[in-house]
Amino acid sequence: MPDNRVRVRFAPSPTGRLHIGGARTAIYNWAFARAMGGDFILRIEDTDPERSTQENVDVIINAMKWMGLSWDEGPEVGGEAGPYFQMQRMDTYARALETLRERGAAYPCFCTKEQLDEKRAHAEMQEGGYAGYDRTCRNIPTADAQARIDAGEPHVWRLRVPDDHGPVEFDDAVYGHMSFPIDVMDDMILVRSDGSPTYNFAVVCDDANMGITHVIRGDDHLSNTPRQILIYEALGFDVPTFAHLSMILGPDKKKLSKRHGATSVEEYRDRGYLPDAIVNFLALLGWSLDGETTIIDRETLCGHFSLDRITKKDAIFDETKLDWMNGVYIRELSAERWVELSRPWLTETVALGRSVATGANVVPTPNPSDPNAPQPEPVQIREAVREAAEAYVAEHAEALEQLFPLVAERLQRLSETPQKLAFLFWGPNVSLDEKSVRKVLTKDGARADEALRACRDVLADTSRAWEAISLEAACRALAEPLDMKLKNLLQPLRVAVCGNMVSPPLFESIELIERDDVLARIDATLEAVFKA
Template sequence: MSNPENNLVPVVRFAPSPTGYLHVGGARTALFNFLFARHHGGIFILRIEDTDQKRFQAEALQEIFASLKWLGLNWDEGPEAGGERGPYFQSQRTALYRRHAEQLLAAGKAYRCFCSEERLARMREEQEKAKMAHGSGYDRHCRLRPEAEVKALLAANAAHVVRLKVPDNRVVVFNDLIRGEISYDSSQLDDLVLLKSDGFPTYHLANVVDDHLMQITHVLRGDEWIVSTPKHILIYEAFGWPPPHFAHMPVILAADGGKLSKRRGAASVLDYQRSGFQPEALLNFLVLLGWAPGGDREIMTLDEMTAAFSLQRVSAKAAVFDETKLEWMNGHYLQQRSQESLLPEVMACWEKLLPPPPAVLADQAYAKKVIGLFKERSKKIIEIAENSGYFFRDPAAYDPQAARKYFKSETISILELLAEKLAALEPFSHEALEGLYRQVAEGLGLPAGKLIHPTRLAVSGVSFGPGLFEMLELLGKETVIRRLQSAGNWIGTAAGKEE
């Protein structure tokens, strides 16, 4: 497909910093870049912005790679994939940034600033006292230094940074592909630092140099970067380079309208993986945080998203992270999977939840039947494992609230009668079981629930779960009778204690 913006073959990038986990906001940014590139037949680059070596975390870098791979967002160029625009780690490009800073110095577009931290602190304090609304950034003290003084300071190896000469009386205007025209007055902008005193670039210089040299045509990023865009445009102009197209995605808010936090949706991608979410569900959920395919369609595969994606349908309005909806979507995708495909993941959960693993776990045919009973009513893989433990071990206890409701003294005789009838039942199928329970209830003059609820609690320890008769069939005659008898004994003991 051709690209709507000047018929360029789009080149986009996802450029995370490995200073922490990849959260859902970053994953959405990666997804939108991936979809835009794939829709228009372009190139999706992964670039690692690791110039902040103090905060660099090797494990965070590996988590970024693992998260993107798990989601299926495979990059065309970048670490591991290679490509003609590398290297793809900014820490390996520092000499390049220094050369470009020197170019701006030579062209008179930048200058060296020798101000100490103490002087800058005093300057900010004075500005705060004066309550300066605009122009309260750097006061351009070194921009006015005589050349001879600059040379003398350099000869003395004085520490310094390199700053951009931000032009006066200039309105920076750019067309955001999502938000329309945005403008900033240059009086609101500081003479920003391009190169730090340690020779490492700031984010702004490295970002612009890399985007230009990597031939990035479209910058798709979160709306927190809007305020940086005029700075970047001025850096492009200083180099004489055309800027790329910009599109700033809407902020993602928590369900209560507040900022996302780890307690409110901003967990890492791999945390969602570990919690039993499906990658297809998380992708489907993320794509709808700011983008709409049209109509009331919500369930989409990655290929379907790719075919339908366009920036024209991305809203500037804040998106809301509704974890209930994510769980609903995950349940949908979970139900599409076969018991066979779910078995390894559910088995891993069982082995953690049921130490030491019971021998019956080795029976894969049985385990798959258990999964089949639970997957339709589960929203996450972990729920299948958590709610099905009684298929592998007798319940260690009974839910107290349910026991007060369903375990009465008269229940003992009902459970004894059921155990006697079940011992003679053949075949032990859910159809035959249902018929027996209806028959016994009718014979006792009781509603079927008076038998069904105590039975469920007796065999599982809880008051909820899959269909009772399917559950009894899978547990088997011997197990069901044993548990009915154990529950009757427990009720008798509990009643004795109350007396």
């Protein structure tokens, strides 16, 4: 590896899903590596045997792939600095400990947990409080310590912090110059009594052995940095450049958590967000291109990302902005790509529509004059209907591309597709929205039934082409002879055909529905609402 080549890593613990905060860290490392022509390494820190699972490893890897954050070394890729799982690197930690022992930089500590807890409790009652391990075992003669080890006495290994060491100082790429007094650095544990390395020891060994030049991570690790620097120095390794990232907060200015809604990459994927939008949005939570540009594609991000434009200010996760940004990216899709990305939601769209079309679970129109009337049950999709819908989407992908123009300007998330397009698959049946019935069809003086009958006559004329332009022109021409505002004329038709007063373009939608089905929906609406 060239001495001047940038090498960064993202090192998640497989103890759960990939959190949005971790995803941002991954994006920053990936973008920095690409901007600098360096290497981006994925390393799995799986030293927590109780919580680290293969399932979680798969979830993290799949989330990284979904976001398009390809790594140069790591799981499924390999590399000269592997292996890339900490549990497979135990020999490297053992060798590092042996080096420290030979240099007198590490010593065994035989204090039991009970002894340490008692000392801590006593120290906390004294003026000044607890100041860390009191170095009880630091000066045990080497021969005596070895005899106790040979006798099988449980022990840990601690770092011997030099007595003459001054403050631990470093220049953080985000926070600037940092200085930590040495007297707050106690002789930390490097290796536990069961032989497993502590986090600080393992991460230093891994980063040094993998040639990591820049450590970009959350600022919750800022307090670990001086301890890790002491380990770097004891092992004789070069200290990398550190860049600590501020926290991501919810709208209430508190740490982003489940109470704010979704927090994992997987959840946002399943809610219909696009990977490009997620990468763009997270990149701007703490970094900016020029302080003004909001939509930043991957090429621009990877061409201009730099550590000096990362801010120390905590970032606020604004889901409203994310929705807007996701809508921008949806509009930039081709119809073919939209169908490809929307397959699960298009399946839901067809399934919901067919559940109404078959007459099963049709939502009846409640009596708008009786607010106490029982509310209809939501449509339940039978498994057979869902399976048939999945097959339909797979076989009719090209035809489904016609739906994209109807919703391209209206979608903020792909998951909104079913509620906006299911009506296209209702066949002759209709599922009327109660609010729309009340505000459009039964409103005093609306003359909605008159408007519906007039529009029905136009749509029933088979001599007219079943095309949006001609159908719309003919229906619009009814306004003047009926002495009716255009809104009052066409809104009832929208509700009767689409079930809702808020829907995609009306006549473009009508063109995609069979003529007989449109007429049947109008008839059903007249019967249900006006008893005509």
